[in-house]
Amino acid sequence: MTCEEAEVLIHALIDGELDAGHAREVEVHIEGCAHCAVLMKEYQEIRQAIAESDLRYKAPLELRRKIEKALPQPQPQAAPSRRSVLRGFAMGSAVSAMAATGLVAIVLRNDDEQRIENEVVSAHLRSLQAGHLIDVVSTDQHTVKPWFNGKLDVSPPVIDLTAQGFTLIGGRLDYVNAREIGAVVYKRRQHVINLFVAQTANTERKTAKVSTLQGFNIRRWSDRGLNYWAVSDLGADELSEFGDKFESAMRANKEG
Amino acid sequence: MVVNASQDDPEKARRFREAALPYLDDAYTLARYLLRDAADAEDAVQECYLRAYKHFDSYRGPAMKPWLFAILRNVCRAEYARRKTAPTAVEELPEGGDQTPMWNEAPETPEKQMLRRFDGDTVRRLVAALAEPFRETFVLREIQNLSYREIADVAAVPVGTVMSRLARARAMLRSAWLAEQEQAK
Secondary structure (H helix, E strand, O other): OHHHHHHHHHHHHHOOOOHHHHHHHHHHHHOOOOHHHHHHHHHHHHHHHHHHHHOOEEEEEEEEHEEEHHHOOOOOOOOHHHHHHHHHHHOOOOOOOOOOOOOOOOOOOOHHHHHHHHHHHHHHHHHOOOOOOOEEEOOOHHHHHHHHEOOOOOOOOOOOOHOOEEEEEEEEEEEOHHHHHEEEEEEEEEEEEEEEEEOOOOOOOOEEEEEEOOOOOEEEEEEEEEEEEEEEOOHHHHHHHHHHHHHHHHHHHHHH | OOOHHHHHHHHHHHHHHHHHHHHHHHHHHHHHHHHOHHHHHHHHHHHHHHHHHOHHHOOOOHHHHHHHHHHHHHHHHHHHHHHOOOOOOOOOOOHHHHOOOHHOOOOOOOOOOOOOOOOOOHHHHHHHHOOOHHHHHHHHHHHOOOOHHHHHHHHOOOOHHHHHHHHHHHHHHHHHHHHHHHHHH
């Protein structure tokens, strides 16, 4: 084999695209050719460096939004309007009236729930890539909360749980179930917790359910017209603790 | 629930979302490298997804990512054509530019030395400086992790051409890398 040939085939060898016979030929050439051996080593180093650098870009949220808007909406009849949700907040007893007037609550089927949990875990994974975690960086709930206003129909509750051992580190807009939703980001030690919050027309309170998906724990609950998914690689016990602390802080807020 | 014709679209949209939207960052990354402009990349990806949705009924494979990329690449080529007629046209390599022997690119006698590591921004700049179509092949291989076969399908060229373009791309990047290293000394 000539150097000229080897200089092309080296790359296919590095990429694992050569069959055993050709791979052997290239290897034999490299053993006897210092020039090609050095080249191959350098290419491998560059390849390694490329693999270790984050050369990817993240699609701007605005682009995601434009594409989402251009596609037909799923369950268009079920998307609650801001008003219907607010009405649900304001008058608990109005829920039955809403049902009577044909505003049917979204009841997720099991496979839908499963699919959404999958999406929530994907969103969590996406958020862990470099530079993707947080749109607004702040440990102050009074900074994070207003940041969501105007970006979402219903902004998620932002609660400071530092005293309870969960540090608020910021917020982010994300996409789950073809809708823009808020993610409030907490940390315990080195573990990130994404708390995804989406509105629902169903104002019924649903107690927490913990499940595991792709090695992540998910604690899901619903309260006062909002669905919550807390996702983390924290153990199920600590994630439950997070959810309990969050829910009791919410109750304290309501009473206070 | 009554099933009627008007529900076909939301159902198609749902399947399309699940299949195609997970690759949005990948598509945007490819468009950024192909067009080297953030706003143009955004437009191209949006157009790509709309075209992909339109043709989604006839989609039978290959894998979703190369399929989307093939569409995106066509959108980007239309953008090149537009730029060529624009006053500030980006200079393109003439057809067959990849036929130039690659050994002109690399210094004749590479010396044994450790290659320096650069930060992400520098590496992005070096990759972005590669000429078309070598940049395309390189990005599809090294950043998008496509196989040679998939790259051949996306770029509509034989596998042999993928191989020679990739060899040339890496040779050019190596030269640029060494030059950058020299400059940084």
